[in-house]
Each structure stands twice: as structure tokens, then as C-alpha cells.
């Protein structure tokens with residue numbers, strides 16, 4: 001997803017050592033993901049602990065909050081809690097070819113880093129696959145409709161069929 005300016009950390013001005021940052025990921029963030037799954041928005045806190053040393057930035061990102069998604073059962077919006085953490089290390093030596101999931105190489109002259117992508121990744125990795133309202137909180141109309149469908153497909157013989165069969169036999 002596109003980087004959002006508010007998630008840029010200008011580390012060149014930071015002293016070596018630990019720093020903490022907090023971001024609130026709300027509607028503008030979820031809109032910017034461009035993903036249908038996130039179009040209903042949400043509210044997630046992203047807490048970042050950043051340890052700066054001469055050649056490394058070690059960031060520990062933890063997220064907690066909720067994403068509004070349609071319930072898999074009744075399709076009404078529900079707040080899906082999401083929480084998780086991930087570590088991201090940025091190497092400031094400009095070496096190429098060392099990138100892996102956790103270690104990313106930044107240009108030697110880089111003085112800022114943007115975290116939008118990592119917040120997105122952290123949320124996406126920790127979203128449960130199934131989203132269902134807690135028991136009894138689904139849309140009652142949809143619940144009712146499901147009950148009716150179940151009755152229609154019930155394996156129990158429908159007395160009307162017997163009546164119909166009996167009628168056919170007679171003819």
C-alpha cells in the first residue's frame with residue numbers, strides 16, 4: 001500500500017538508544033490500503049519501540065485494536081479484534097541483496113523510514129481468517145432466515161409429500 005506521510009520517522013535527528021512512537025490507524029489508513037476487506041475501517045493502535053544504533057534501526061511494532069469487517073455468518077458489520085507484534089530491522093549500510101522478511105537495507109544516506117507498509121503487514125498477518133459475531137449477536141433477521149432455510153432442507157420427511165404421494169396413488 002502507499003506510504004502515509006504521518007508514518008515517517010525522521011531518525012537522523014534521534015539520539016542513539018531507545019525511542020517510542022504511537023500511531024492511531026483509523027479510517028484514512030484503512031482507505032489507503034485499497035483493500036475491499038478493510039473498506040469498513042477500524043481503529044488500531046500501533047506502538048513502535050525503536051532502538052537506534054550507528055548502523056541499525058531495530059523496530060518492534062505492536063498493534064492492537066479492531067477492524068470493522070462483515071460477519072461471515074450474517075454479513076452485518078462487526079468489530080474484529082486484532083493484536084500482534086512484529087520486529088523489523090533496518091540496516092543503514094546501503095548493502096544490497098540482504099533484504100529478507102525481517103531485515104531491510106536502507107541507503108547509507110537515508111534519514112527517514114516509513115512504517116505504513118509494516119503496520120499493514122502486521123495487521124494483515126494477525127487478522128483471524130474467520131470473523132463471526134459473538135454468539136447471539138448476529139443480525140436477528142438473518143438468523144431467522146437461516147433457521148427457515150434449515151427447516152426447508154430438513155431431512156425429516158415433510159408430511160405434505162406423504163399427502164401428495166397418497167393422492168397420486170389414488171389416481
Ligand SMILES: [Zn+2]
Pocket residue numbers: 071072073074075076078132133137138139
Ligand atoms: Zn453476525
